[in-house]
Amino acid sequence: MEIVGECIHIISPKVKNAIANREKGYIQELALRQAKAGAHALELNVGPQKKAGPEVMGWMVDTVQEVVDLPLSLDTTNVAAMEAGLKRAKKRAIVNSASAAPERLETMPPLAAKYNAKLIALCMGKNILPTAEERINVALEVLMPRIMEVGLSMEDIYFDPLILTVSGMQEYALQAVETVRFLKQVSDPPPRTIVGLSNVSNGVPHEGRSLINCTYLVMLMAAGLDAAIADPLDKRLWEFIRMVEERDDSTPVGRLLLRLYDAVASMGELSPDDVDMSDPEQVAIYKTVQILENKVIYADSYLRV
Amino acid sequence: MAEKVEIPVQKWSGRVREVTFGATKDEGGSRSRTVTVGGEATLPFLHFEGEIPHPPRVAIEIQDKKPEEWSPLLIKVWEEVIDDPAAWAKRAEERGADLILLRLSLDDAQGEENTPEKAKSAVRKVLSATSLPLLVFGPGQVDKDNELLVAVAEEAAGERVVLGVCEEKNYRTIVAAALAHGHLVDSRTPMDVNLAKQLIILIHDMGLPLDRILMDPSTGALGYGIEYGYSVMERLRLAALQGDTMTQQPILVTPGEEAWRAKEAKVGEGVPEAWGDWEERAIMWETMTSTALIEAGADVVVMRHPESVRLVKEAIDKLWMKEG
Numbered sequence: 001m002e003i004v005g006e007c008i009h010i011i012s013p014k015v016k017n018a019i020a021n022r023e024k025g026y027i028q029e030l031a032l033r034q035a036k037a038g039a040h041a042l043e044l045n046v047g048p049q050k051k052a053g054p055e056v057m058g059w060m061v062d063t064v065q066e067v068v069d070l071p072l073s074l075d076t077t078n079v080a081a082m083e084a085g086l087k088r089a090k091k092r093a094i095v096n097s098a099s100a101a102p103e104r105l106e107t108m109p110p111l112a113a114k115y116n117a118k119l120i121a122l123c124m125g126k127n128i129l130p131t132a133e134e135r136i137n138v139a140l141e142v143l144m145p146r147i148m149e150v151g152l153s154m155e156d157i158y159f160d161p162l163i164l165t166v167s168g169m170q171e172y173a174l175q176a177v178e179t180v181r182f183l184k185q186v187s188d189p190p191p192r193t194i195v196g197l198s199n200v201s202n203g204v205p206h207e208g209r210s211l212i213n214c215t216y217l218v219m220l221m222a223a224g225l226d227a228a229i230a231d232p233l234d235k236r237l238w239e240f241i242r243m244v245e246e247r248d249d250s251t252p253v254g255r256l257l258l259r260l261y262d263a264v265a266s267m268g269e270l271s272p273d274d275v276d277m278s279d280p281e282q283v284a285i286y287k288t289v290q291i292l293e294n295k296v297i298y299a300d301s302y303l304r305v
Numbered sequence: 306m307a308e309k310v311e312i313p314v315q316k317w318s319g320r321v322r323e324v325t326f327g328a329t330k331d332e333g334g335s336r337s338r339t340v341t342v343g344g345e346a347t348l349p350f351l352h353f354e355g356e357i358p359h360p361p362r363v364a365i366e367i368q369d370k371k372p373e374e375w376s377p378l379l380i381k382v383w384e385e386v387i388d389d390p391a392a393w394a395k396r397a398e399e400r401g402a403d404l405i406l407l408r409l410s411l412d413d414a415q416g417e418e419n420t421p422e423k424a425k426s427a428v429r430k431v432l433s434a435t436s437l438p439l440l441v442f443g444p445g446q447v448d449k450d451n452e453l454l455v456a457v458a459e460e461a462a463g464e465r466v467v468l469g470v471c472e473e474k475n476y477r478t479i480v481a482a483a484l485a486h487g488h489l490v491d492s493r494t495p496m497d498v499n500l501a502k503q504l505i506i507l508i509h510d511m512g513l514p515l516d517r518i519l520m521d522p523s524t525g526a527l528g529y530g531i532e533y534g535y536s537v538m539e540r541l542r543l544a545a546l547q548g549d550t551m552t553q554q555p556i557l558v559t560p561g562e563e564a565w566r567a568k569e570a571k572v573g574e575g576v577p578e579a580w581g582d583w584e585e586r587a588i589m590w591e592t593m594t595s596t597a598l599i600e601a602g603a604d605v606v607v608m609r610h611p612e613s614v615r616l617v618k619e620a621i622d623k624l625w626m627k628e629g
Contacts, residue, residue, distance in 0.1 A: 167499055296549045297541070299503035304510070305551050 001217075001241045002227035004073050004094070005039035006198060008064070010047035019046060022059060028067045035068040039232040041094065042068065044085070045075035053081030061088040073120070073229065079107045086115035094118045096229075097160060100125040100142040113150040120194055121147065122160045123179060130171075132178035135161055139183060158194035158227060159183050165202035166212060166291055166298045173200065173216065173292045177223045177264065184224035195220060197230040200292075205300050214240040215288040218257050222264035256282050260289060269293065314354050319548035320346040321604075323358070324489065324516055324555045326404055326465060327438025333463035333487065337436035340403055342604040343555035348542065349602050350624045360625045361599045363614050364404035364440060364607045365397035366561055369427040370414040376571045378587050379609055388414065390427050391434035398435045400611035401618055406440040407431050409453050419449065421456030428457050432464065440467035440491070440607075451478040458482035467491055467519060467557075473504055480511045491557055493521040496533050498540050498552075505551045519605070520554035526563040526570075527594045534558070535601045542602035558598050561609035564591035592616045599624075 007030045010016055018026040034042055042064060049056045057076060064072065065088070073094035074085040086093055097120035098108035112119040121143040123135035139159055147157055161179035164172040176195065184190045200216045201209040214236045217228060221244055230237055243254040244261050259274040275286045284303055290296040299305070323344040328334025342362055347355030371380070371387045386392040394405050409424050428441060441457050443450030454468050455478060469491030471479050476492070483490045492508055494500040501522045508518055522541060524534030538556055545553040564570050570590040573583035580586055591613035595606045599621065608614050 168497070170499075295547070297502050297544045297552055298499050299506055299551065300499075301503055301506045301510075305506060 001221060001225070001245065002040045003038065003232050003237070003241075004041045004043050004194070004227060004229040005034035005037075005232045006043050006045075006196075006229045007034055007231065007233065008042060008060075009045040011045075019056060019060070024063045024066070027060070027063050031064045031068045034232045035070055037232040038238060039070065040227075041071040041073055043073040043075055043096065043229050045096075046081065048077050049081055050078065053078035054084035057081040057085040058088055061085045065090055077104070079111065082108070082111055083115075086111065086117055089115075089117070092117060094120060094158070096120045097122045098143065098146075099123075100138045102126075105142065105146055109146050109150045109152060112156070113152050118156045118158065119147070119152060120158045120160050122162060124162050128162065128164070130175065132161075132175045132182065135175070135179045136182050136186075139179075140186065154187060154189065154191050158192045160194050160196065163195045163197065163199040163216075165204070166200055167203040167300075168298075170291065170294050170298050174294065177219055180220055180225050181223035181267075190224070192226040193224065194227040194229065195225060197228040208300065208303070210234050210236050211284060211288055212291070213237065215260075215285055216292055217241070218244055218261055219264045219289070219292060222261045252276060252279055253281055253285070256285055260285070312353060315347070317346060317355060317546035319546050319550070319553060320344065320355075321542075321545050321555055322516055322553050324519060324604075326440070326467060326489065328463055328465040328487075332465075334465060335432060335436075336438055336464065339465070340438050345542075345546075345602075347546065349600055359604075360621055361603055362403040362605050363401065363595075363618060363621075364406045364557075364605055365400065365402035365611070365614060366406045366408060366559075366607050366609050367393040367397055367431075368408045368410060369419070369424070370410050370412075372408075372410075375609075376565050376587065377573075378570075378584055379565065382610060382612075391430040394431045394435040394437075397611075398437055401614050402437060404440060404605065405431065405435055405437050406442060406607050408442045409444055409457075411444040411446060411449060419444065419453060421452060424453040425456050425460040428460050428466075432461065438466075439464065440469060442469040442491070445470075447475045450475065454479050455482045458486040458488055461488070462486040465489060465517075469493065470521060471504065471508060473500065473507075476504065476508055477511065480508050480513050483517065484511070484513055489517040489519065491519045491521045492554070493523060496523045496525070496530070496537050498522075498537055498544070501537070501541055502544075502549075502551050505554060509551070515554065518554055519557040520552070521557045521559075524558045524560060524563055524594075524598055526560065526567040527590055527597070528569065529563065529567055531563075531594060531597060535597060538598065538601040538603065555604035556602055557605040557607065558603050559607040560594040560598050561591055561607050561613070564594040564613075565609055588612045588616070592620075596620050 044060050071091040073096045075096040095112040095117050098104050099122040123139050129135045161176040180193045197213050201212040248254045260270045263270050270289050275282050291298050321343045325339050325341045327336035327339040342359050344358040369390050386396045443454050467489045468479050468483050470493040471490050492504045494504050522537045525531050541552045570587035595617045
């Protein structure tokens with residue numbers, strides 16, 4: 001599992017401030033902390049930056065590259081800003097992202113091709129597509145042909161099924177898992193897949209986000225997910241990934257996660273019999289799976305029920 | 306030759322909780338009878354599929370003073386009793402109410418601030434005038450709601466009155482009052498399944514048993530978002546039947562208030578002539594809104610016009626008839 005560190009994001013007020021004042025210190029500290037935690041790449045989300053896009057993205061790329069030498073994922077809808085970032089990136093960058101919306105389909109893939117970058121292709125058009133089937137259709141019929149057309153190769157593409165929050169759009173959580181599963185079967189070699197993991201817990205109280213993110217990641221891994229834009233400072237994230245990847249069944253939680261992984265991998269579901277209901281940690285994971293599978297309605301206090 | 310069609314039957318694992326309004330003398334109150342709702346083991350009116358022990362019930366909304374902002378049609382129909390909550394409650398009972406909902410005002414008829422003493426007196430009068438179970442809702446301002454409802458809870462101790470409304474930002478005081486004096490509460494959230502469930506959890510966490518909580522997911526009138534309200538109620542009821550325990554509360558909604566807010570019901574002037582007779586249209590607006598919500602799973606609908614109440618009760622009776 002490849003983790004793209006998500007922390008340098010315009011939505012964070014501190015990051016927004018640092019960008020506005022061109023203060024390198026806070027950005028570099030975030031970059032270093034994520035690199036130290038094990039991130040394989042860093043996401044730089046500067047937002048649309050309508051006024052000074054190219055300058056901001058250029059500054060951001062330089063600032064981060066002064067302290068770490070990880071690949072960078074450049075996230076902006078501003079085409080000129082994207083190009084400015086790609087020009088300065090020392091390692092192969094990731095363009096985040098193209099989608100089937102006409103303007104992004106038109107501009108982003110050729111830019112990725114021109115600068116030999118990788119490309120995240122988001123399985124949506126102008127609007128969100130509810131079902132796995134619709135998302136796969138967009139991937140195969142709109143995104144894939146365009147990618148071929150501009151000369152990108154399949155191993156340079158990450159398909160993103162689009163993750164939506166359990167707090168309000170709960171019915172879509174499994175649709176994304178199924179989208180990943182299908183995308184991994186469409187070609188040989190299969191395309192790579194990536195998700196914006198933390199989206200699944202948007203609007204969830206802070207203390208509840210990690211468990212939802214990490215449990216969901218295990219389910220997505222079972223469907224074949226290759227990478228996630230996620231919080232590398234979350235220790236549980238690495239622990240869950242390790243337990244699944246090493247198939248570490250030495251702890252009750254490890255055994256439960258492997259059962260969850262195996263169940264989802266074989267298109268099944270975790271059964272209550274797989275859970276030791278006297279162990280609060282296992283119960284919390286089980287309840288979270290119930291939420292993600294849309295079996296039980298999400299509420300902020302769902303773990304208390 | 307007629308084909309024999311097998312009707313598919315869904316087996317649900319969960320059911321809605323029963324909630325009882327009011328208390329008789331033996332139970333510590335003064336009602337002549339209690340009203341129980343909930344208990345459904347299937348979707349509305351699918352009698353062939355599962356048990357539905359109680360029909361939906363209609364509460365008629367009255368106020369502790371003449372509600373000047375109401376539609377002239379409502380003021381006219383209640384004209385003789387509208388200045389006296391006791392007489393109004395009695396008339397509402399005569400016009401078919403199963404329950405009485407008394408809404409307290411911010412100010413009294415003289416324009417002076419409502420007080421705990423005045424609220425107590427209104428509740429006492431209504432309890433004496435009708436033997437139906439009572440719901441009491443505050444004026445909808447946090448501080449005033451708390452002040453008045455605490456007094457009401459005390460005055461009506463033991464009567465299993467529904468106190469309302471509890472909202473995410475203001476429920477603790479009302480729940481505490483219900484706990485202390487043996488009442489029920491109305492848990493209201495703005496048309497959202499997640500929030501509806503969350504508030505039930507929070508109220509229950511304070512120690513109020515689940516059979517004393519009504520789920521009020523809010524609604525919109527016909528033409529004003531009823532489809533959102535309908536979907537939320539439907540989703541909550543499906544969850545309840547699937548065993549999602551914190552959604553298994555009987556549902557109360559207030560279609561009367563919503564329908565009479567709609568221009569189509571509220572006003573007779575300045576609307577297209579093609580809309581037809583005002584009174585007929587207004588009554589139908591409330592009737593259709595209420596009936597649709599009953600189909601979505603409402604256990605209690607709070608209504609305003611006696612003719613709409615008659616029509617809705619007629620619809621309930623017809624839907625309630627079980628085959629064979």
